Amino acid sequence: MRLLVNIDHIATLRNARGEGYPDPIEGARVCEDAGAAGIVFHLRGDRRHIRDEDVHRLKKSVKGVLDFEMAASEEMIRICREVKPDLCTLVPEGREELTTEGGLNMRHVYDDFKNRAFPAFRDTGIEISLFLDPNQEDIELAAELGADAVELHTGTFANAPDAASGKSELRRLHDAAKLIHKHGMMVNAGHGLNLANLPELIENVPHLHDISIGHALVSKALFWGLDRTVKEYVGLMKGGI
Template identity: 70%
Template sequence: MQLLVNVDHIATLRNARGEGYPDPVEAAGACEQAGAAGIVFHLRGDRRHIRDEDVYALKKSVTGTLDFEMAATEEMLTICTEVNPDLITLVPESREELTTEGGLNMETVFDDFQQRVFPRIRETDIKISLFLDPNEEDIALAGELGSDIIELHTGTYANATTEQDREQELQRLRTGALQAYELGMEVNAGHGLNLDNLEALVEEVPHLNDISIGHALVSSALFYGLDETVKKFLSIMNDSNRA
């Protein structure tokens, strides 16, 4: 199990003042130095945080896994094939949303992904990950497409307000992870994870590979520092690995 740090909100802070700092590329280096296995970024159509120049700079500087989150637009497909990250994570994207609000609706995108998107990416050696809610139908369609990886959307679990709802979401995530693994796909997870809710997820959901954490990690770093915060998240994950 590995930690991938999403540096989008380092760029959000930079862009708030129009200055050149804090630099998401410098932050990525600090996270890797602290033990993160790689870096995630989401280049949005409106460039609200990560910008094109960040993408190319991250490609040059990141030594571990580089995960390019993107909508499956022609613009993003062109950029990702130029950059050649280790993997892309295809996500739904709406201009009005504050952050990605849920997983892909596979029934809606299946034909387009099968006919246009997957053939384009399969011309490269980039792995394909699909960001999905833990729904049996969506995971089955991802397997039918031949996706290399699914990233389970953990936002509903993270936002659960009662113990019953939290346990119900953990069960859905457990079931989804088992299904994806049995279909031969790697299982990643992310969205809304923090120092309080990560432990139960990594202890109870099997077959997790990469865990993507961004907003909560950057927020906690305001109090603990980036190096110490990465190590706090890694400590939780390492304790689970030893269990």
Template identity: 75%
Template sequence: MQLLVNIDHVATLRNARGEGYPDPADAATVCEQAGASGIVFHLRRDRRHIRDEDVYRLKKFVKGTLDFEMSASDEMIEICKDVEPHLCTLVPEGREELTTEGGLDMKVIFNDFKNRVFPALHGSGIKISLFLDPNPEDIELAHNLGADAIELHTGTFANAPDEDTQQKELERLSEAAELIHNLGMIVNAGHGLNLQNLPILIDHVNHLEDISIGHALISKSVFWGLERTVKEYLKIMNK
């Protein structure tokens, strides 16, 4: 199990004043030196946080896994192929959303991904991950496309209003992880995870490989610093 730190909101802080700092690449270096296995970033079409120049600096400075989250637009596919990250995670992207609000709807996008997206990325050496809700039908369709990995959307679990809802979401995530694993794909997870709910997820869901954590980790680091915060997450994962 690996911790990948999403450093998008380091860029959000920089962009608030336009002063050129803090530098997401510097943050990535601190995270890796503290023990993180890699870095996640989301280059959005509106460039609200990570910018094109950040992407190339991250490619230069990140030593571990580099996960490029993106929509499946032709523009992003071309940038991804040029940068050559280890992993490309395809996510839905809405212009007005504050953050990614759910998984891809595979029944809606299947033909486009089959005919345009996957052919464009196959042969690049970049592993393809799809960001999905824990729905068996979506997972089966992702397998039919030839996806290398599935990142399970954990936001519904993380934001569950009560224990019963949380337990139901944990059951869905656990069953989804078993299916992904049995189909020969890598099981990743992310969205809404923090120091309180991460131990619960790990206790109930097997086969997890990359855990992507961003907003909660970066927010806590305002008080603790990045090094200590990364190490606190790793303590949980290493148990």
């Protein structure tokens, strides 16, 4: 199980004043030095946090896994092919949303992914992950496409209004992870995770490979520092907390 740190909101803070700092590339270096296995970034169409120049600098500086989170637009596919990250995670993207609000609707995107998006990555060496809710049909369609990984959307669990709802969503995530693993795809997870709810996810969901955490980690780092915060997450994932 590996921690990948999403550095989008280091860029958000930089962009608030346009001063050039804090530098998300420096943040990525601190995260890797503290034990993160890699870095996640989401280059959005409106460039609200990560910018094109950040992407190319990250490619040069990140030593571990580089996960390019993106909509499957022609523009993003072109940039991803140029940058050649280790992994691209295809996500739904809405201009008005504050953050990615749910998984891909595979029935809606299947034909486009099969005929356009997936062939565009053929022979690039870039692995493809799909950001999905824990739905059997979506996972089955991801397997048919030949996805390398599925990143399970954990936001419904993380934001559950009560314990019973949280337990119910954990059961869905558990069953989804088993199905993903059965199909030979990596089981990744992300969205809404933090130091308080991550232990329950780890305890109940099998086969977890990469866990992507961004907003909660960067927010905690304002008080603890980035180095300590990453080490706390890494320690938790290794059973140290």
